[in-house]
Amino acid sequence: MTSDRPGDPTRALLKRLIARASVTPDDAGCCDILAAELAPLGFQAHAFDADGVRNLWLRRGTRAPLFVFAGHTDVVPPGPEARWSSPPFSPTERDGCLYGRGAADMKSGLAAMVTAVQRLLADGHEPAGSIAFLLTSDEEGPARFGTRHVMEQLRAMNVRPDYAIVGEASSVDKLGDRIMIGRRGSLNLQLTVDGRQGHVAYPHRVDNPIHRLSRALAALADERWDEGDRDFPPTSFQVSNVGGGTGANNVVPGSAWAQCNFRHSPASPAAEIRRRAEALIARHCADYDAEWQVSGDPFVTPRGRLSQAAAASIQTVTGLDPALSTAGGTSDARFIAPAGTQVIEIGPINASIHQIDEHVRLADLDPLARIYEGVLRRLLVEEPA
Ligand SMILES: [Zn+2]
Structure with a gap:
């Protein structure tokens, strides 16, 4: 592969992004760098900033289908800088890797998305559809005014993406070995049970x-x-x-509590778990209070054109047959899926994300851009088989 050549545009763009200390929710000018790359290609920018969060929507074309690259410019704090082998916001090449905060999560995804589009449009072929970028600086923080906010604004404008790729670090051991196609839901329960306090020696007087x-x-x-x-x-x-x-060891208390969590699939929606759980609790507890809190709804992108195009592109570029997974924590894909959008995550190896000495393999950067480009070509340029 020629991915290691010094002129790799993905590497050059990634270095410019890492050099910006965009600790969440500070975008630190990353959106402007990306917008400046995309503006000459005909992308129209629309800012959706909210509550100190930088959100940028860039769209090229008005036709359907609408394909969206989604990603965040913010990074987690670097931690003690003295523990880094090179300064976290000075992109440094070493041992075949590029080091810096955000190298894997997820500035390499952003850089590869931009160069993929640049390459796609370079051959003068007009895509049969629109391409957009949904950029936010609030993914690593509370994620209240980031992608969720932009999706609300888009819905109000009647804009519904057909396909979306989030550039999170999805790969495990090798670039492209895994695609994320969904996530489990997370449901919290705070359960308090009341009884009757009393002396342990008089069980008939206590509950x-x-x-x-x-x-x-x-x-x-x-x-x-x-x-x-x-x-x-x-x-x-x-x-x-x-x-x-x-x-005290001779007192039965008046109440007891527990905090619990369900990780659930779409087969068991939160309301269904609630109903069944409370029926079980009521069997054993006469007097209880159950407080429920949804911390994330489950979603899955059914196998379809997007996952097929992604798997085919990964196969072409890397030779791998990617696993389709719903494991792991949350990502902004959860805010995109409810629009009915087919959304998946493809990105570099995730082993070093959020760690000291975060890095990405230099040899993975150009292939990542070619994977993204291949998905675009399959969905927007080639006729469906
Ligand atoms: Zn991330």
Whole structure:
């Protein structure tokens, strides 16, 4: 491969981005760098800044389908700079890698998306559809005024992306070995059980809430919520914290509590888990209070044109047959999927993200851009087979 050549435009652009200390939610001028690359290609910029967050929507063309590259310019704090082998915001090449905060998460994704589009349009072939970039500086932070906000604004403007690639570091051991096609949901439960306080020597005068809570938690832990499916493991329940008691060993307390979390697949929606869980709890607890909090809804992009185009492009560029996965934590794809958009994540190896000495393999940069370009060509240039 020729990816290591000094003139690699993805590498050059990535270095300019890493040199910006865009610690969340500070964009530090990254959006302007990307917009300046895209403006000469006919991309129209629309700012959706909100609450100190820089959001930029850049679109080229008005025709359907609408293909979106989505990504964040913000990075997590570097941590103690003295522990870095080279300064975190001075992009440094060493041992075949480029080091710097954001090198993998996810400035290499952003750089490769831009050079992919530059290359696609360089041959003068007009794509059969529109291409857009959805950029935000609030992914690593609260993520309240970033991609979610932009998707709300787009919906108000009746803009619905058909396809989206988020450039998060999705690969495990080799570039392209994994595509993320969805995520499990996360549902929190704060359960408080009331009983009747009293002396442990007089069991007929007490109603022990710890006993009731224990039985309820055991029932929740033993429940088979669903069987999982091809894309998701079975829904899981875990207790994370539990408490109760007065501190004295001869007193039954008046109440006890537990904090629990469900990681669930679309097969078991949050409302369904709630209904079933409360029925189990009510069997063991006469007097309880259940507080529920959805921290993320599950989603999956069904196998279709986008995942096929992505797998084919990865196969062509790397020779690998990517695994389609829903593992791991959240990403901004969760805010794009509800629009009905086919959304997946493709990016570099994620081993060093958020760590000291974050890096990306230099030899992966040009192939990543070619993977993105190949997806665009398959969806917007070549006729469907
Ligand atoms: Zn990221």
